[in-house]
Amino acid sequence: MTAPLTAEALGPLADTPTPDAMARMEERRELFRIAAQSALNRSRGGRDLEPEARQWARNWARIKPLGRPLSTGEPS
Numbered sequence: 418m419t420a421p422l423t424a425e426a427l428g429p430l431a432d433t434p435t436p437d438a439m440a441r442m443e444e445r446r447e448l449f450r451i452a453a454q455s456a457l458n459r460s461r462g463g464r465d466l467e468p469e470a471r472q473w474a475r476n477w478a479r480i481k482p483l484g485r486p487l488s489t490g491e492p493s
Contacts, residue, residue, distance in 0.1 A: 440488070443483060444483070444487050444488060446480060446483075447480075447482065447483040447487060448487075449477045449480075450477050450478060450480045450482065450483075452477070453473070453474040453475070453476075453477030453478040454474075454477075454478045456470070456474045457471075457474050457475070457478055463475065
């Protein structure tokens with residue numbers, strides 16, 4: 418059994434992400450959700466996908482949509 422992760426063990430990963438980093442993570446998650454939904458739509462609801470790919474797509478497609486437009490990708 419492994420020991421629980423502590424802030425000391427995580428180092429910089431334990432820091433709270435900046436708002437800019439949070440926005441990028443949210444947009445990345447939304448792009449994965451869109452890709453998964455597209456894969457399901459184009460494969461007759463996942464019937465044409467391998468079981469692992471179908472499960473991946475269903476898991477990502479279940480995520481709640483972002484609720485705001487994606488950024489243009491230009492640096493702020």
